[in-house]
Amino acid sequence: MKLIDILGLKNFRIxxxxxxxxxxxxxxxxxxxxxxxGKSSVIKSLQMLKNSIKENQNVxxxxxxxxxxxxxxxxxxxxxxxxxxxxxxxxxxFLGLSNLxxxxxxxxxxxxxxxxxxxxxxKVIDSQDSAVLFSFFYRDVTTEENNEDIxxxxxxxxxxxxxxxxxxxxxxxEQIFAQEDYPFPSFYNPLMGYVEWQINFGxxxxxxxxxxxxxxxxxxxxxxxxWLEKMDEVAYNGHMNFVPSxxxxxxxxxxxxxxxxxxxxxLPDEIISDKSDVREIDFETDDFAPAPEIxxxxxxxxxxxxxxxxxxxxxxxxxxxxxxxIENCFKNTxxxxxxxxxxxxxxxxxxxxxxxxxxxxxxxxxVNLLKEYDKYExxxxxxxxxxxxxxxxxxxxNVNYQLxxxxxxxxxxxxxxxxxxxxxxxYGIKQLILILIQISILAERNKITREEYHDExxxxxxxxxxxxxxxxxxxxxxxxxxxxxxxxxxxxxxxQNFKIQLVIETHSEYLIRKFQTLVAxxxxxxxxxxxxxxxxxxxxxxxxxxxxxNIDQDGSIDxxxxxxxxxxxxxxxxxxxxxxxxDQFFDDFKKLKISEEENENKITELESRIDEYTNKFDSxxxxxxxxxxxxxxxxxxxxxxxxxxxxLLLGLIEDGxxxxxxxxxxxxAVEYELKxxxxxxxxxxxxTIGAMQSxxxxxxxxxxxxxxxxxxxxxxxxxxxxxxxxxxxxxxxxENIRVGRNDAAHSGTIHNKQDAETYLVDVxxxxxxxxxxxx
Numbered sequence: 101m102k103l104i105d106i107l108g109l110k111n112f113r114i115x116x117x118x119x120x121x122x123x124x125x126x127x128x129x130x131x132x133x134x135x136x137x138g139k140s141s142v143i144k145s146l147q148m149l150k151n152s153i154k155e156n157q158n159v160x161x162x163x164x165x166x167x168x169x170x171x172x173x174x175x176x177x178x179x180x181x182x183x184x185x186x187x188x189x190x191x192x193x194f195l196g197l198s199n200l201x202x203x204x205x206x207x208x209x210x211x212x213x214x215x216x217x218x219x220x221x222x223k224v225i226d227s228q229d230s231a232v233l234f235s236f237f238y239r240d241v242t243t244e245e246n247n248e249d250i251x252x253x254x255x256x257x258x259x260x261x262x263x264x265x266x267x268x269x270x271x272x273x274e275q276i277f278a279q280e281d282y283p284f285p286s287f288y289n290p291l292m293g294y295v296e297w298q299i300n301f302g303x304x305x306x307x308x309x310x311x312x313x314x315x316x317x318x319x320x321x322x323x324x325x326x327w328l329e330k331m332d333e334v335a336y337n338g339h340m341n342f343v344p345s346x347x348x349x350x351x352x353x354x355x356x357x358x359x360x361x362x363x364x365x366x367l368p369d370e371i372i373s374d375k376s377d378v379r380e381i382d383f384e385t386d387d388f389a390p391a392p393e394i395x396x397x398x399x400x401x402x403x404x405x406x407x408x409x410x411x412x413x414x415x416x417x418x419x420x421x422x423x424x425x426i427e428n429c430f431k432n433t434x435x436x437x438x439x440x441x442x443x444x445x446x447x448x449x450x451x452x453x454x455x456x457x458x459x460x461x462x463x464x465x466x467v468n469l470l471k472e473y474d475k476y477e478x479x480x481x482x483x484x485x486x487x488x489x490x491x492x493x494x495x496x497x498n499v500n501y502q503l504x505x506x507x508x509x510x511x512x513x514x515x516x517x518x519x520x521x522x523x524x525x526x527y528g529i530k531q532l533i534l535i536l537i538q539i540s541i542l543a544e545r546n547k548i549t550r551e552e553y554h555d556e557x558x559x560x561x562x563x564x565x566x567x568x569x570x571x572x573x574x575x576x577x578x579x580x581x582x583x584x585x586x587x588x589x590x591x592x593x594x595x596q597n598f599k600i601q602l603v604i605e606t607h608s609e610y611l612i613r614k615f616q617t618l619v620a621x622x623x624x625x626x627x628x629x630x631x632x633x634x635x636x637x638x639x640x641x642x643x644x645x646x647x648x649x650n651i652d653q654d655g656s657i658d659x660x661x662x663x664x665x666x667x668x669x670x671x672x673x674x675x676x677x678x679x680x681x682x683d684q685f686f687d688d689f690k691k692l693k694i695s696e697e698e699n700e701n702k703i704t705e706l707e708s709r710i711d712e713y714t715n716k717f718d719s720x721x722x723x724x725x726x727x728x729x730x731x732x733x734x735x736x737x738x739x740x741x742x743x744x745x746x747x748l749l750l751g752l753i754e755d756g757x758x759x760x761x762x763x764x765x766x767x768x769a770v771e772y773e774l775k776x777x778x779x780x781x782x783x784x785x786x787x788t789i790g791a792m793q794s795x796x797x798x799x800x801x802x803x804x805x806x807x808x809x810x811x812x813x814x815x816x817x818x819x820x821x822x823x824x825x826x827x828x829x830x831x832x833x834x835e836n837i838r839v840g841r842n843d844a845a846h847s848g849t850i851h852n853k854q855d856a857e858t859y860l861v862d863v864x865x866x867x868x869x870x871x872x873x874x875x
Contacts, residue, residue, distance in 0.1 A: 109145055148164065165215045236296050293394075383397065510522045537724065570601070620655025631648065717752075734871040760838070767841030798836065824873050
C-alpha cells in the first residue's frame with residue numbers, strides 16, 4: 101500500500117485554479133525540473149497537510165502557522181489572489197478501493213487571519229472516470245433565504261398558537277388525544293447556512309458490487325488469515341487497487357452476502373441532489389469543549405446525510421438490525437486519511453548550525469531526530485550500519501542523550517575505531533546521516549511483529565511495516581557523484597524493506613541514471629519509480645506544466661520529456677568545450693604549417709600537436725571501425741593507435757575544413773610499421789618514410805646492394821624472418837603514402853575529406869599486404 105496514491109492541487113502557488121495539478125504517485129517519486137518550476141510547491145503542500153493535522157482532532161483546516169515549510173500566509177500561497185480557496189486531492193480508499201480519491205476545498209474566510217483556510221467542501225471521486233460518488237459543500241445562507249426562513253417560522257408559530265388556543269375548549273379526554281400534536285417551538289433557531297449534497301447511487305451500487313467478491317472470500321477464509329496486514333500486503337504485491345483492512349474495519353459485525361446483494365441492488369441508478377439546514381444549534385456544545393467550527397459541522401452533517409439516505413437493515417430472529425455500513429465506511433476512511441497524512445515525514449536541506457553538543461530544549465527537527473534515535477534504539481539497525489559502511493563513513497553512529505542535563509551529542513565510530521564528532525565531517529555526510537537515521541526510525545516506528553506458524557519452521561516472529569511517506573529535499577546536496585548514485589540503491593531498499601514511500605526533490609542526473617540502471621538490472625520494477633518534470637509556466641509555451649513518466653523495464657526513459665538543459669546540458673557543455681578545443685587545435689595546426697620550414701622536424705611537431713588533441717577523446721567507436729578495416733592483431737599496437745586517431749579525426753573535422761591532420765596520422769601508422777623492419781639497419785635519425793621506402797624499392801627491384809638477393813644483408817634477413825614472401829609487399833604504394841603525408845604538412849596544401857579517405861585506401865592496401873604475408 102502506498103501512503104499517498106494520488107495528489108492534486110488547485111490555486112496553490114504555481115498551480116492555477118482551473119487545471120491545477122493532479123497525478124498518481126508511485127512508490128518512489130522523483131520531482132525535478134528547472135529552478136522556480138514548482139517542485140517545492142508539491143513538496144510544501146504535503147508538509148502543509150502534515151502540519152494541519154492536530155492531535156485528537158478528526159477534521160482539519162489548512163494551517164500555515166507552524167511555518168516549517170516557510171510558505172508565509174495565504175496571500176503568498178494563492179495563485180489567483182481573487183479566488184480565496186485552495187483545493188487539494190488526496191487518497192480516500194472508501195470501501196477499501198484505492199481508485200477513489202477525495203477532493204477537499206478550503207476557503208480563507210477572514211483576511212485578518214490569513215494563515216488559516218477552513219474546510220468548506222468534500223468530494224469523493226472515482227479516478228477511473230472522474231465521476232463524483234459523494235459531494236458535500238457548506239455555504240452561508242443568503243439574506244433572501246434567511247428572510248424566507250424567518251417568514252416560514254413566524255407562519256408556523258401563528259398556526260401553532262391558533263391550534264393551542266382552540267385546544268383550550270377541549271375536554272380532558274380530547275386534550276389527552278391531542279398531545280401527539282406537539283406545539284411548534286416558541287423560539288427561533290437561526291438558519292446559518294446549508295450543506296449542499298449530491299449522491300451518485302448508481303456509482304455506489306457499482307462500487308459495492310466491485311468489493312462484494314472480496315468480502316465473500318473474506319467470510320469464507322477469515323480463519324485462514326490471522327492478520328489484515330498480511331492481506332493488505334498480498335493485495336499490494338498483486339497490484340490490486342484495493343486495501344482489504346479498510347473495508348473489513350468499516351463493517352461492524354458480519355453481513356450475509358445475499359443481504360449485501362439485496363441492499364446494493366435496491367439502490368436506484370440515479371444521482372440525487374439536495375441541501376441540509378445548518379442552524380445555530382449545530383454549533384452549540386453541552387460540555388466545556390469549544391464550540392464546533394464550520395468544518396466539524398460540515399463533516400457531522402455529511403455523516404447524518406449518509407446515515408439517513410442509506411437504510412441498510414436485516415432481520416435476525418425477528419429483530420431488526422441496522423447496518424450503517426456507508427456511514428461507517430466514510431468515517432473509517434476519513435480516519436485512515438488523517439492517519440495517512442499524519443505519517444508524512446520531511447527532511448529539508450536547511451542547514452542547522454553545527455555544534456558538538458545540542459540542547460534538547462530546542463526541539464529542532466535535527467534534535468528531535470536524535471531523540472527518536474535513542475528512543476527506538478536505532479543503533480541496532482542493520483540497514484543503518486550497512487549503509488554507513490557502503491558510504492565509507494564509519495562503523496556506527498553514537499548518540500549520547502544526557503537526560504539529566506538535557507544535552508545530546510552525536511559522533512561516528514570510524515573504521516579505525518576512533519570516535520569522531522559529526523561536526524568534524526562535511527555537511528554532505530551530515531545530510532546523508534540524517535537521511536539514514538530518518539529511514540531507520542520510520543522502520544522501527546512502523547514495525548509490527550506478529551507470531552506466525554509455518555509448517556517447516558514452526559512458530560516464528562514476522563515483521564510487518566505500516567506504510568509511511570518520507571519527503572527528502574535535494575538528498576544529493578554536497579555529495580560526490582558516486583554517492584549520489586548509491587542513494588538510489590539505498591532508497592530502493594528503504595521502500596522494498598520498510599514500505600517507505602519516497603517523494604524526492606532532486607537535480608541529480610546521477611540519481612536518476614542509477615534508478616535506470618537498477619531497473620535494467622532487474623533489481624527494481626520500473627513502475628515503482630515515477631519521474632515528474634516540472635516547467636516554469638511562463639516559459640512552458642505549449643508544453644504541459646508537468647510531465648511524468650515511469651522507467652521502462654529495460655531502464656530507458658523518454659528523454660524528449662525533459663527540456664533542453666537537463667540531461668543534455670552536460671553533453672552540450674562537453675560539445676561546446678570540444679568545439680572550442682577543436683577550433684583552437686585547427687588554428688594552431690594552421691599556424692604551425694605556415695610558419696615552420698618544410699622538414700621532418702616540422703612533421704614531428706605537427707604530429708605531437710595532433711596527439712595532444714586526440715588524446716582528449718573516447719576513441720572506442722573509432723577503434724571498432726579500424727578493426728573492420730584492418731587485421732589489427734598482426735599490426736603493432738602503436739600502428740593501430742595512429743590509425744584510430746586518424747579515423748577519429750575523420751569524424752571530428754567538419755566538411756569544408758582541412759583534413760590534413762587525419763592524413764598525417766594514417767601516414768604515421770605506415771611509418772611506424774616500417775620502422776620495425778629497420779632496427780640496426782638504419783641510423784634512427786634516418787628512420788624516415790622516404791629513407792625506408794628507398795631501401796624497400798631497391799630490395800623489391802633487386803637493385804644496388806640487394807641485386808644478388810642472397811639473403812645475407814640485414815634487411816633481407818629481417819624481411820625473411822617476418823614475411824613468407826617479402827617480394828610480394830606492395831612497396832610501390834609507399835610513394836603515394838609518402839607524398840600525401842608530406843603534402844599534408846605543407847603550408848600550401850589543403851585536403852578535403854575525399855582526399856583523406858582515398859589516402860586511407862592506399863594505407864589499407866599497403867598494410868594489408870604486410871599482414872597477409874606476415875608469418
